[in-house]
Amino acid sequence: MDNYSGRRCAAVVLIALAAVLGPAGTAMAGQDTIVNGNLYPWAQYGPRHSLSSVWTTWFSGDLACANALNDDGSGWAGGSVCASWADTNKGHLYCACQYRKGAGFTAGGYGTAYVRQFW
Amino acid sequence: MSDNSNWIRGAALPRRALVAGIATFAIAAPALAVTQPWAPDLGRPGIDAPTTVSPASPSETARDALAVLRRPQNQADRTAAAPLLQGVVGSQVGGVQTAGIRSLGNGWALIPAETVATGPDRLSRDQVCFTEGKTLTCGPAASLRAHGVMGSESNDGATTYTGVVPDGVAAVRFVPRTGSSRQAVVEDNFFVLEVNQVAPPRMIKAPEGYNGPAMIPAPPLPPAGELQWLNADGDVTGPTPGG
Numbered sequence: 001m002d003n004y005s006g007r008r009c010a011a012v013v014l015i016a017l018a019a020v021l022g023p024a025g026t027a028m029a030g031q032d033t034i035v036n037g038n039l040y041p042w043a044q045y046g047p048r049h050s051l052s053s054v055w056t057t058w059f060s061g062d063l064a065c066a067n068a069l070n071d072d073g074s075g076w077a078g079g080s081v082c083a084s085w086a087d088t089n090k091g092h093l094y095c096a097c098q099y100r101k102g103a104g105f106t107a108g109g110y111g112t113a114y115v116r117q118f119w
Numbered sequence: 120m121s122d123n124s125n126w127i128r129g130a131a132l133p134r135r136a137l138v139a140g141i142a143t144f145a146i147a148a149p150a151l152a153v154t155q156p157w158a159p160d161l162g163r164p165g166i167d168a169p170t171t172v173s174p175a176s177p178s179e180t181a182r183d184a185l186a187v188l189r190r191p192q193n194q195a196d197r198t199a200a201a202p203l204l205q206g207v208v209g210s211q212v213g214g215v216q217t218a219g220i221r222s223l224g225n226g227w228a229l230i231p232a233e234t235v236a237t238g239p240d241r242l243s244r245d246q247v248c249f250t251e252g253k254t255l256t257c258g259p260a261a262s263l264r265a266h267g268v269m270g271s272e273s274n275d276g277a278t279t280y281t282g283v284v285p286d287g288v289a290a291v292r293f294v295p296r297t298g299s300s301r302q303a304v305v306e307d308n309f310f311v312l313e314v315n316q317v318a319p320p321r322m323i324k325a326p327e328g329y330n331g332p333a334m335i336p337a338p339p340l341p342p343a344g345e346l347q348w349l350n351a352d353g354d355v356t357g358p359t360p361g362g
Contacts, residue, residue, distance in 0.1 A: 031167075036239065042324055043323050043326075043337070053209065057238070063340075063341060069326065071328075076338040079273055080273045080338045080339055081254055081271070082273070082340070084269065088269065088270060089237065089255075089258070090257075091207075091255045092253065093206065093207060093253050103326075105323075105338075114238050118167065118209070
């Protein structure tokens with residue numbers, strides 16, 4: 001294969017890869033559930049991602065809260081956002097530039113909630 | 120010599136009128152109702168699917184409860200709200216009723232929407248949301264009169280309660296289990312109440328694989344206490360207990 005054909009072949013492969021993967025940001029996007037049901041007083045954690053946000057929906061019991069834990073030992077990524085009463089939903093943005101685990105918890109007692117994380 | 124001063128005075132009047140007219144327009148224009156469609160940037164590019172919008176007005180239930188939704192949308196609403204909407208709404212919210220978006224002042228905006236995801240395959244309909252560009256809080260219009268839509272954020276040493284409350288609520292008061300009460304005025308059916316308290320610290324289990332100790336301090340959480348709605352006379356009028 002001459003140099004020209006080789007470059008053309010490489011370009012075709014790159015274009016095909018880009019078409020399959022899509023824009024880099026979109027390819028990374030996803031979400032999963034941290035908890036959907038009973039929340040206990042201690043935190044329940046999601047898998048590790050570069051989180052863009054966490055969301056919580058309160059169903060019953062004590063406050064349902066969400067936060068994100070920096071995975072490097074430096075502690076919590078921001079404030080704890082809490083939802084309460086009548087299916088209130090609350091989301092919190094992060095920079096999506098650092099690996100974190102999303103966490104759901106109550107303010108002390110029993111609660112039920114749907115807490116999810118996005119990256 | 121011709122009397123130019125009269126001519127100048129004569130011209131000055133229209134000029135002054137013109138200046139006054141421009142100044143009046145500049146002051147009044149943001150308050151004028153806007154009727155043309157508005158398509159603010161609501162999505163979170165690269166993170167999730169574009170947020171859908173709806174040409175519908177906010178529901179009658181929402182408008183009945185909130186005076187801020189019964190006034191027309193104006194240019195000031197759009198100018199103040201637009202930067203707060205970028206990147207915060209996302210796919211959890213659907214059918215954003217852009218004609219119902221209002222600026223709540225102090226960097227907050229009200230966002231009515233047709234749906235909010237409340238489970239993997241579950242939607243809550245007829246929603247009222249609010250944001251400051253970092254957090255988004257939503258709840259059903261159907262429970263506005265009983266509960267409003269309220270949430271909290273706790274950081275080191277302080278908790279901020281925010282909420283949309285129905286007409287007739289003039290102030291909101293937090294009565295902690297220990298310590299003194301704090302109160303905030305309601306404007307445009309919205310309040311921000313800062314309380315210099317969080318719940319007592321406690322230790323919780325760290326997740327597996329965490330690069331630190333097995334037990335870590337829990338994140339800051341709201342203090343125990345009661346949030347009360349007050350009418351103009353200072354009487355407690357809500358919210359209705361329970362959910």
